[in-house]
Amino acid sequence: MEHNLYSEKEIAIFEGIIALMEKGINPYSIKVSDIAEEANVGKGTIYDYFTSKEEAISQAILFGIRKEVEIVYSRIKDKEGFKEKFYELLHIIAEYIDSNMYVFRALLSDGGIQKFYEYLSDYKHDLCQYFSRINHIFDHLLETGFNEKVITKVEDSYYRYMAISSAIMGFSQYFGYRSFNHEISMEDAMTASYKLLIKALN
Amino acid sequence: MEHNLYSEKEIAIFEGIIALMEKGINPYSIKVSDIAEEANVGKGTIYDYFTSKEEAISQAILFGIRKEVEIVYSRIKDKEGFKEKFYELLHIIAEYIDSNMYVFRALLSDGGIQKFYEYLSDYKHDLCQYFSRINHIFDHLLETGFNEKVITKVEDSYYRYMAISSAIMGFSQYFGYRSFNHEISMEDAMTASYKLLIKALN
Amino acid sequence: MEHNLYSEKEIAIFEGIIALMEKGINPYSIKVSDIAEEANVGKGTIYDYFTSKEEAISQAILFGIRKEVEIVYSRIKDKEGFKEKFYELLHIIAEYIDSNMYVFRALLSDGGIQKFYEYLSDYKHDLCQYFSRINHIFDHLLETGFNEKVITKVEDSYYRYMAISSAIMGFSQYFGYRSFNHEISMEDAMTASYKLLIKALN
């Protein structure tokens, strides 16, 4: 249905902005002329659809998050087994970090996303929705764990969510500090993260 | 020795920049004129000590981190008992979040600090030092835990560090998403975080 | 015959432009998109009939002047008596001022109309025609005055024209400075203007 929500031009602009961020350009450093060039539209066109550069970038981030969250969901669902699903989550994080997509990494592993680009604070409602969508992903993961009896202890839902995101963030931090710490392989980091998760939930 | 490293003016500039960030101003949005005003120096003076605005801000962040890390260290050392020390850590995180100091929060709970302000990537060496200083804090915490027999399992050091920072980040995320999730109190979040830590290390 | 000179669309555009000026919008501040909206035509249509925005506005002003001059002429002719005719002229001026139609006010009372919108200087020929049309109105007024013996002295035609327009401009200025000078009523200003005219022509 998304194809009805946004016009072709809007999507071109969003994808241009996301491409710039993938190139490692900070949202604060993105220029309107860069967006126009990357999206193959005129500079003026951006202002036909958005009232300011900041609005365009904010909406592009939200658009990207929405899309990524669904991709994450489907990738997780497609995997069989609790461990495989969790490892898939970690692989996704690793990919985001490698592709400079700090925004998306932040989404999964850091509540501070709205600090990442100050103008996002105007879109709390949308961010809240994506947050609950991520909780759905976590629910799916937990359910699989219970069915497999990998998770045995029933704790309150807040604790369970915290357990998952803590394990993810622990892994994410490894990747963040990778340049400072070459001794540990990604495999080791994943093993450690999984161990944390299992201990937390048993 | 620090009093020899930086001149009075440099420190005034650093403190001005930090004060601006505490007011919630994003480092990308800080203007040289704001710094000059906040630091009570002329705009030209900033260029007598730094070659660019970005260098001044980067160095101010590093200066702030260095100072904060020491404060954290001493606050942790001053507390008696493993649990008390860990809770102090969580209180510090909470304070940073409330005071808009995303930078410092990032330091303790997120490896992505160099993504926070792109110009920090020129100072990997310094960041690495602060990172190892944080590991010292974690070592001190772990040692206390071992002595108290609250921690029993001996795991490799990477796992231990990850356990602590995961627990911290789990709590940090609670604060980040606080505006989306009003049901949980800070006390509950701290309890959950501590539970994660204990489980991880036993 | 005029109904053949301009197409329906052209007249819609002219009337749109005039409506905008009546709303108090300065010709320099009028935007093509405003004209299109006000005239209920597409923006492209304006360029089917005019080569530029400036041409459209200039022609609209000339169109408006032509129309207004004829209305003024007929309103003056419809009145009986020299004094009544002159007072009608003053009432018309007052209406123009109140309706923001500085252009038309300028027409009757100020030779500087071509300074009002610089692009009008390309239409000197048209302006000259309207100028002579106004002289016809003045001739009609003077003739009535002679017949009624309200005017007795025969002066050269240049002086007679100047006498009428001076009296009109004196009144016009009263209205222009109305916001600075609240003591005088419109009636008093009309009386003063008429007195000036009578003295000038006797």
Place this chain on the structure above:
Amino acid sequence: MEHNLYSEKEIAIFEGIIALMEKGINPYSIKVSDIAEEANVGKGTIYDYFTSKEEAISQAILFGIRKEVEIVYSRIKDKEGFKEKFYELLHIIAEYIDSNMYVFRALLSDGGIQKFYEYLSDYKHDLCQYFSRINHIFDHLLETGFNEKVITKVEDSYYRYMAISSAIMGFSQYFGYRSFNHEISMEDAMTASYKLLIKALN
């Protein structure tokens, strides 16, 4: 005392703007870069002293009017005799018209000055002051006329002011329509204007 009211740069900017208007550039068509070049300052400097281009132009017009009004006053005072003083006024008008200074011409001969540049409507207070200063000039002229017994009739002050400005505007119109009407010389126009004035005040 004026040298205290405005800084050197402000005066340079004002004079640059006035020079552009003297070249025949409409205030709406003046560009910031033109002002900067004409005033020999950087573009940014204009924004150190004014918040917008419109404010700079408005203030420049007011500055120009203030200065011109004083020049007019002193030129009138310096002349001996009623007729000489009035003719001097007409010469000044003629000079303003020839020098493209529609603004100043408007000041003396047309209440619509605030229609000339829409942003002047924010400065009604200043315009009002200049208006009363012009009335002082008119008072001086009238007094001379009474002393010389060239003026005999005592009318109310509003009528007297209207009489003078009507005569001036009649002359001004001659100049405005000069391009349409080549038969009359400036001398003849001045004679006609003076005749109007004398008749009006006797």
Place this chain on the structure above:
DNA sequence: TATGAATGAGACTTCATTCAT
């Protein structure tokens, strides 16, 4: 013929940096 989505030239404005004092 009529349109309005798209364009991009060019305007205004900001602000990092310089330099005379």
Place this chain on the structure above:
DNA sequence: TATGAATGAAGTCTCATTCAT
């Protein structure tokens, strides 16, 4: 050494104009 007035490069945004439909 310290300043802040001045600068102009570079950014955002507007809007007259075009052209595919």
